[in-house]
Amino acid sequence: MLIDVDHLLATLTLEEKASLLSGQDFWDTQEVARDGEVLVPSVMVTDGPHGLRKQAAATDHLGLGKSVPATCFPTAAALSSTWDPALLRRVGEALGVETRVNDVAVLLGPGVNIKRSPLCGRNFEYFSEDPFLTGRLAAPLVDGIQSQGVGTSLKHYAANNQEADRMRVSAEVDERTLREIYFPGFEHVVKEAQPWTVMCAYNKVNGTYASEHPWLLTKVLRDEWGYAGLVVSDWGAVRDRVAGVAAGMDLQMPPDGGRGDARVIEAVKRGDLSMAELDLAVRRVLELVARSPQKTGVQPYDVAGHHALAREAAAAGTVLLANDPVDGAPLLPLSGGARVAVIGELARTPRYQGAGSSQVIPTRLDDALTALRAATGVNVPFAAGYTLDGEDNGSGADAAALLAEATSVAKAAETVLVFLGLPKSYESEGFDRSHIDLPAEQVAVLQAVAAVNPRVIVVLANGSVVATAPWREYAPAIVEGWLGGQAGGSGVVDVLLGKVNPSGRLAETIPLRLEDNPSFGNFPGEYGAVRYGEGVLVGYRWYDYRELDVAFPFGHGLSYTTFGYGPVTATVTGEGAEVRVTVKVTVANTGDRAGAEVVQVYVGDQSASVLRPKRELKAFEKVMLEPGESREITFDLDSRALAFWHPLLKRWTVEGGAFEIAVGASSRDLRGTVTIDVIGEDISLPITSLSSVAETLAHPVVGPKLSALIKGRVSKSLAVMLGDMPLESVADFGIMGIDRVGLETFLTS
Ligand code: BGC
16 A cells, blocks of 8 residues: 555644554554545554564563464574674574564564673673674664565663663663763664664663653764664653654554543644654654555465574574583584483473563474484483472472482483573563572582583573583583574584584673672662663673673684684774774684684774773674685774764764774684774864863963963972862962963963
8 A cells, every 4th residue: 555655744634643653552553544444554563573473362562472483583692692794684584574474564673782781681682792793783683674675673772771670760871881882783773774663762861761862862863873764662661752752752652542642632732742743753653654565464484494594593603612621622512422411401491582572482492302312313311400490499309309310310421411591580571680690409410410420511591691600610511502592402402513613602791700790789770770880891891991800701602623813914094083994814724624713803992081991892704714724804994993982072083092903712812913003083172261281281282382371380290280270270379370361361362
């Protein structure tokens, strides 16, 4: 059906227009009909992000009701660990196909909030602690989905980094931190992929609800980043509907029984909201409907092909954290004839997605135990070891029996695969975790198994990091499988058997202790406010700045082959806002298997007028290399890779000086470093009577004048003491030899 947006805007009544600004039901936009003729059809939007949750009957936003079967792809925690934009594009295409064939117009995702704390209950749905990686992976996912003629919803904008009090809490974040850490994921996806919709967060940002925040929704999102699509509320995020429309929040979901629409109508009649403001929001809803595909009735798609892609992605997102030699050789990959045993309920009953609105009904479900038996043709011995239905194994007697069975199975095997992870009750949308430990009874099983057989490989299933330090000594090999989607079981087995050479890398640091995390003490806040006191030092930026040891660093992940790095070179062209840096390095596969290396480029400003992280990820590339093969890789960095958000000038700024360019296999495994000199922008601030003596002396024009003025009057040591004093105070004290009037003349001449 052809939608003539301009004609509709000119002819719809005020009431009809207002009705379009909220849904018709939980998942559909409002239809407008006159005398039985549909003027504006409704379109369906539905979760997201890693699979389609199309509810045919009862509706909810907590993952309670049933939905149609759909491929459950790996969660963002696993997808981000692939560091593979091309793979995310392909996953996106498949998600787009399933969205389209189910007559859904918009898939509600991806979620690009930063993993500020490992405690956030929804970290499984988010990509990384790093904004650059987040944006570079989410953009191709959005592109892939939208390539199928359906839309996405980039969520939750902005600063929704916890579940605790998420519908009310005010994230108290300084602008520089927003611009450098919490925005760039959104900014990059908006600029590169233009998601059809952006979903505003529930929470407040610096005291104002995101759903009624003009600076967030209009100034930054639209005026600065050029966003042309629609803003939809998170489900139930609207407080003041009229303020929302004025701020740029177009579509309220789900509907509120007409309350919001009535307020909008009243406000327009009273003149509190202009018709132009209303029309802008209505236009965006109409444009969304106009670009949405016509409903064709549910169509088939390649279910088996999508399952295979989910398996490929799960294997690619699996991170080999450790593979220490035991008896002179690493335990992984498992050799063909290895007599292995499997311990752990999670091998049989996989945990493969998180709980809440993202929960989909999978088309198939692979568990690792069945996959391992099928792949090896051996009835691999198994013991559950623990249960998943509660905090502990039930009665002491049951626990003892499970433990005894596990140790006897482990003892008889050559090598033991111990599957551990977080039960469903540990992490979910809606609440945060209170610690990052595995269940104690699982650790007890691991300990008991290791005591009878030290050849232990731990395979983890969790949506956000778990502390490995408490049990690291019992596990020479550790494989992080995350919540790997419906083919997570077979995907991880592909890695264990070496059918897939692991190439996953950590998108978040695994700290030694929760207490080391930068947000510790400030998370999740109290009395309705959460202070982002760590500022830009989020994730590895903090651990590096504080020189803290970590369990496994950001960017880390092992392979079954080895890679060598040649010398790093960096060439600077241009200066200031036009500066570009070309970084080159040759990487070689020095082992005997084909494998992929993720080459990471980190930039550090050696001396800056603001606190800057020691190093920040600014480029990466995943390179597949045959044994003995080497390749030169070139990275082009633009000025943004060097810039910081100047808190006073309120713009991206390249400050001149030395920058360190480090290339490596993780944030802590830097294989080559070069220092470049960059000519910066003029960032001298205007000098006023309230400028300090030090600021004035540093100014290229006024500085020499002041030096000349105070020469002979102010000794060097006195100048240091006066450094932080405003000029007018120094004038008042008579130290400069001029009074305020003289100062005024001095500053204006
Ligand atoms: C979640 C969103 C989700 C929406 C609809 C909300 O509770 O925060 O991510 O898309 O529900 O289910």
